[in-house]
Amino acid sequence: MNDRTNLRTPLSRVRHLGSAHAGTGHFWRQRLTSVALIPLTIVFIAIVVALLGRNHAATAQILGSAPVAILMLLFVLTGIYHMWLGMQVIVEDYVHHELVKIVTLMANTFFCAALGIACVFAVLKLSFGV
């Protein structure tokens, strides 16, 4: 590792982030969110089944109650972060034209940000009743 032909600095090797300066962060966040989503998905399905057939007033009241709202926010935020990471991998695997790839990756971020903000806004509005 110490021969003079290696152009990487000792500091760069200590940080072990590789040439993309990102290391395994993407892989790790994908796994972290997937572990969190195991219980959150089960809770989400249970909430939806419990709400089936209820009218608007009952649905709004249950969705807006503190425990349900907090669980829905956790599910929505973790899920959308997870799918943002996942779609990024799909785009990087299949879109090879550089400009199209960058535009698609941007669109992925915009879509996920807009969807996330919309869901969070809706749950908070139900919860605070304004």
Added chain:
Amino acid sequence: MASPKAPVARPLSPHLQIYRPTLTMTMSIVHRITGAALYFGTLLLAWWLIAAAAGPNAFATVQGFMDGIVGRLILFGYTWALLHHLLGGVRHLIWDTCYGFGPRERELLTLAGLIGSVGLTVLIWILGYLTLGGAR
């Protein structure tokens, strides 16, 4: 130093179409397809939440759509995709720990995911229809 020449047609590593399809390979592809489907399926969740926040009229529109045959089919597909991706994710997490790679284990895990996702989807829909029958 060798002088630059015209590029040599070097052998490429084989791609998907050269392999015989196997269960693990197919389920790996399905995992990605269900992930992409859920990506767009999240629009339904957002629509439902926004409508609930907007008021009774918007909520009635969503419920009307979900009660129709197209809405029910989309919801059924969403349920299966969600459960299949969930169980597939658990399988990949097990594989991340380097367990379950044996010739029998990997097939059993993959088959369990497929059977589990279909079975759970049907079970949840039976539960759903029982709930609908009671609370309406």
